[in-house]
Amino acid sequence: MAEPTVAIEVPVAAGGDLLPARQVDVWRAVRLGLVGGLTAAFMSANGMVEAFSERALLGGETLGSLLLVAVPLLAGYLAGRPPPVLQGFATPRPGWRNVAGGLLAGLLSGVVMAVFVSLIATFDVRRVLLNVTPELVREAPRLLTFGLEPGAGLVLVLALNAVLGAVAGTLHLLRERWRRAVLAAALWILAFAMLQPVIVQVLRGIQAELRIWTAPLTDFLYEPGGALSVPGAVAVGAVAFGIHALLTREGRRPVRARLEPLPDRSRRLLRLAVLAGLLFVLGLLPQVLGPFLSEVLNIAGIFLLMALGLNIVVGFAGLLDLGYVAFFAVGAYVTALLTSPQSSLGVGWIFWAAVPFVVLAAAVSGLVVGTPVLRMRGDYLAIVTLGFGEIARLLFLSDWLKPTFGGAQGIIRVRDITLGPIEIEGPQAFFYVIFFFVLLATYVTYALQDSRIGRAWMAMREDEAVAEAMGVNIVTAKLSAFIAGAMLAGFGGALFATKIGSVFPHSFNVIVSITVLVVIIVGGMASVPGVVLASFVLVGLPELLREFEEYRFLIYGALLIFMMQRRPEGFIPSRRRAQELHEEEVTQDAWPRTQATVRQEAGPAGDGRSETS
Amino acid sequence: MALFEIRGLTRDFGGVRAIDGLDLDVDDGEIVSVIGPNGAGKTTLFNLVTGMVPAEQGEILFEGRSVVGLRPSQILELGIARTFQSVRLFPEMSVRENVMVARHCRTRSGMLKAIFRTPSFRREEEETRQRAEQALAFFGSRLVGWRFDTPARSLSYANRRRLELARAMASDPKLLLLDEPTAGMNPRETQELTELIRRLRDETGVTIVLIEHDMRVVKGVSERVVVLDYGQKIAEGPYADVASNDRVIEAYLGRAATSA
Numbered sequence: 001m002a003e004p005t006v007a008i009e010v011p012v013a014a015g016g017d018l019l020p021a022r023q024v025d026v027w028r029a030v031r032l033g034l035v036g037g038l039t040a041a042f043m044s045a046n047g048m049v050e051a052f053s054e055r056a057l058l059g060g061e062t063l064g065s066l067l068l069v070a071v072p073l074l075a076g077y078l079a080g081r082p083p084p085v086l087q088g089f090a091t092p093r094p095g096w097r098n099v100a101g102g103l104l105a106g107l108l109s110g111v112v113m114a115v116f117v118s119l120i121a122t123f124d125v126r127r128v129l130l131n132v133t134p135e136l137v138r139e140a141p142r143l144l145t146f147g148l149e150p151g152a153g154l155v156l157v158l159a160l161n162a163v164l165g166a167v168a169g170t171l172h173l174l175r176e177r178w179r180r181a182v183l184a185a186a187l188w189i190l191a192f193a194m195l196q197p198v199i200v201q202v203l204r205g206i207q208a209e210l211r212i213w214t215a216p217l218t219d220f221l222y223e224p225g226g227a228l229s230v231p232g233a234v235a236v237g238a239v240a241f242g243i244h245a246l247l248t249r250e251g252r253r254p255v256r257a258r259l260e261p262l263p264d265r266s267r268r269l270l271r272l273a274v275l276a277g278l279l280f281v282l283g284l285l286p287q288v289l290g291p292f293l294s295e296v297l298n299i300a301g302i303f304l305l306m307a308l309g310l311n312i313v314v315g316f317a318g319l320l321d322l323g324y325v326a327f328f329a330v331g332a333y334v335t336a337l338l339t340s341p342q343s344s345l346g347v348g349w350i351f352w353a354a355v356p357f358v359v360l361a362a363a364v365s366g367l368v369v370g371t372p373v374l375r376m377r378g379d380y381l382a383i384v385t386l387g388f389g390e391i392a393r394l395l396f397l398s399d400w401l402k403p404t405f406g407g408a409q410g411i412i413r414v415r416d417i418t419l420g421p422i423e424i425e426g427p428q429a430f431f432y433v434i435f436f437f438v439l440l441a442t443y444v445t446y447a448l449q450d451s452r453i454g455r456a457w458m459a460m461r462e463d464e465a466v467a468e469a470m471g472v473n474i475v476t477a478k479l480s481a482f483i484a485g486a487m488l489a490g491f492g493g494a495l496f497a498t499k500i501g502s503v504f505p506h507s508f509n510v511i512v513s514i515t516v517l518v519v520i521i522v523g524g525m526a527s528v529p530g531v532v533l534a535s536f537v538l539v540g541l542p543e544l545l546r547e548f549e550e551y552r553f554l555i556y557g558a559l560l561i562f563m564m565q566r567r568p569e570g571f572i573p574s575r576r577r578a579q580e581l582h583e584e585e586v587t588q589d590a591w592p593r594t595q596a597t598v599r600q601e602a603g604p605a606g607d608g609r610s611e612t613s
Numbered sequence: 614m615a616l617f618e619i620r621g622l623t624r625d626f627g628g629v630r631a632i633d634g635l636d637l638d639v640d641d642g643e644i645v646s647v648i649g650p651n652g653a654g655k656t657t658l659f660n661l662v663t664g665m666v667p668a669e670q671g672e673i674l675f676e677g678r679s680v681v682g683l684r685p686s687q688i689l690e691l692g693i694a695r696t697f698q699s700v701r702l703f704p705e706m707s708v709r710e711n712v713m714v715a716r717h718c719r720t721r722s723g724m725l726k727a728i729f730r731t732p733s734f735r736r737e738e739e740e741t742r743q744r745a746e747q748a749l750a751f752f753g754s755r756l757v758g759w760r761f762d763t764p765a766r767s768l769s770y771a772n773r774r775r776l777e778l779a780r781a782m783a784s785d786p787k788l789l790l791l792d793e794p795t796a797g798m799n800p801r802e803t804q805e806l807t808e809l810i811r812r813l814r815d816e817t818g819v820t821i822v823l824i825e826h827d828m829r830v831v832k833g834v835s836e837r838v839v840v841l842d843y844g845q846k847i848a849e850g851p852y853a854d855v856a857s858n859d860r861v862i863e864a865y866l867g868r869a870a871t872s873a
Contacts, residue, residue, distance in 0.1 A: 176731055285813075332643045391813070443728075447728050447730065448724065448727055448728065451717075451722065451724075451727035451734070451738070452717060452737070452738070453722075454727070455706070455710055455713055455714050455717070456714065458703065458705070459714045459717075462703035462704060462705055462706065463701055463703060465665060465685075465701075466701045466703070467714070468684065468686055469663055469686075469695065470689065470694075470715050470717070470784070471690060471714075472686060472688045472717050473684070473686045473718075474686070480723075480724055484724060489798050590684075
């Protein structure tokens with residue numbers, strides 16, 4: 001086939017006409033260094049370093065010192081990164097500038113830290129900065145100087161930060177593929193060190209369930225104190241590096257592309273095999289994970305149910321609901337009322353008999369909240385729903401309804417779920433129930449997204465007036481979004497009530513609504529995989545990493561700011577949003593891509609070019 | 614009886630009378646242009662007819678039935694569809710989905726059917742898709758094929774206008790209101806769209822009322838021209854008559870200096 005000729009002039013010929021490459025920016029490095037230093041000082045002052053020093057992480061080092069070391073590494077890496085290549089500029093050749101940028105940023109972060117350390121050592125800053133932790137002040141700031149006296153310690157801090165910054169900057173001298181492999185190795189080591197309890201439990205679980213002898217591996221990886229051993233870290237890093245290098249080797253085709261040419265029959269077989277493998281893993285999962293980790297998964301699963309529901313209301317229909325916890329509470333209380341023999345109704349039904357009433361009550365409460373806010377949009381809607389959420393909690397707490405809902409004492413002895421004669425007890429069995437409901441909710445979300453009502457929701461989100469003019473009944477669409485969201489939250493509440501075995505009004509405060517909202521924002525609006533990932537990371541991880549408990553909302557806040565600045569579309573965005581939000585970032589990478597599509601367009605069809613935009 | 618009648622329609626915005634006792638008849642299968650200087654009340658007329666702005670006085674009859682007080686979605690269901698002066702699509706939805714939304718009032722499946730994927734749901738969904746693709750295919754190869762799945766916001770300006778027109782057509786209207794359909798198009802595209810509007814009427818029998826500033830389009834496409842000024846109808850008739858009407862010239866160019 002002849003190469004289709006297209007009359008498109010490439011504006012800049014590849015050659016001498018290119019403008020000189022943009023180099024690593026000194027001021028950027030200075031900024032990054034100062035910000036990094038201030039962050040490190042802040043983390044020391046608010047007690048994070050001290051609190052995390054309890055946790056052994058890698059060899060003899062603790063999580064606290066990792067925080068301090070991470071700052072120059074990160075600042076150095078970012079400062080040494082070459083700026084994005086703009087169209088018409090030459091690609092910069094990596095060189096000493098990258099290292100110098102990293103060094104500068106690392107050194108500056110060290111300077112800020114040194115100033116902070118000498119400040120603590122000289123003055124009694126505790127009068128001014130009340131939150132500076134006692135440990136820092138009493139011991140002189142040994143904690144921040146890795147155990148040395150302030151004099152030698154300061155030199156060490158400066159030198160160490162500078163060196164780490166330079167090392168991080170040096171990474172940019174590697175070719176992209178190797179750099180990524182190094183980063184992958186570092187991330188793996190970090191994950192193995194941080195998730196030590198999980199990995200030890202999984203290895204133990206595998207040994208117990210599958211009779212695969214994993215104890216030696218555990219002993220090799222971890223020291224008795226729970227820290228990742230040095231040989232273990234090296235091994236993990238090497239494996240990660242190897243896997244990454246293998247997966248990205250040149251000429252490797254993606255799995256999907258390699259599956260394409262297979263005949264239908266083998267593809268169907270393969271799909272079945274994957275499905276069977278998944279089911280097998282899932283079936284064993286709670287046994288392998290043990291009761292504690294299963295419990296963590298269950299909590300994350302309940303939040304996931306709510307997040308999927310809120311995703312319909314906020315992500316699809318664009319109705320910002322800050323009082324979403326109300327529906328969760330309704331589900332929980334209805335379940336408790338109907339299944340607890342000690343509730344005011346005292347009927348003590350089985351769980352499944354209560355389910356239809358949960359659905360009904362959630363739908364009705366969706367209607368109750370939805371009807372008065374039909375004419376509201378945006379901020380007003382958010383405030384009103386926030387009010388509704390609080391009203392719901394206060395009603396359940398009130399003396400007025402105490403005969404029904406038990407006031408602050410709540411309702412206790414909620415019955416466990418039964419499956420025929422089997423009573424589902426304990427987190428491991430409960431996992432299957434949650435999993436079933438999550439699967440159901442995921443299916444419902446996908447089914448609704450790709451349907452008449454789903455399109456009506458999205459049209460309403462994009463432009464309410466036009467949606468109405470194009471025949472979408474706004475009243476029905478809004479109410480149905482509220483009802484669908486309320487039902488999923490109601491299921492979440494029902495499971496929550498049976499899991500805990502009791503319901504109290506204080507479980508349903510506004511923080512729950514906020515957490516669910518954060519999950520869908522961080523995960524990616526209207527993106528189901530994003531929501532799933534985010535609920536495990538934001539709800540499950542904090543349960544595992546108990547050290548972070550105190551700083552949970554600080555980290556949430558920092559994460560939210562970062563996400564809004566850098567990735568407003570979420571971890572795993574729905575495809576379209578990502579395009580929209582990063583449209584203006586035209587890098588040279590994007591240029592050849594657009595050229596490729598232009599060629600495709602102009603190829604066989606030919607008339608794609610005839611219009612001007 | 615006319616397909617569409619307006620009697621004594623009036624609408625104030627604050628102290629400004631945007632539409633002032635307007636009477637207008639449109640017959641079945643006609644192409645009528647509404648022209649007039651800026652601020653003459655043309656777009657307000659469309660907003661009133663489609664229910665996006667409530668009418669204060671007067672009657673709007675469509676097929677002998679009053680549409681005053683109905684919601685915009687109900688009016689669309691009766692068979693009055695419109696496009697907007699500033700193109701208003703659903704930017705994040707795909708081209709195909711944009712058009713499928715317009716089928717909302719012609720389809721019935723609710724949430725339960727969507728969840729259980731009943732045969733009737735599947736059939737309706739397939740029909741909606743086909744109908745949408747058919748509406749898009751009206752514009753030749755511009756909006757079909759791989760463009761079906763691109764988000765509406767990635768389209769060129771002219772294609773956005775075409776998509777908006779396709780969306781309005783997909784709702785099976787009997788009366789189509791086009792608000793400056795050629796605004797921002799180059800002469801060739803304008804010419805093409807003019808032909809298309811005529812073809813649209815000939816093939817589907819839809820009645821078309823369009824607001825237009827480009828007099829070549831008005832001349833080329835309309836069978837009757839209505840001129841508005843200060844919310845009142847100042848002239849009506851074939852293009853040639855209206856173009857030579859003194860009041861129309863006055864409205865556009867101002868009063869002649871001698872008569873002052």
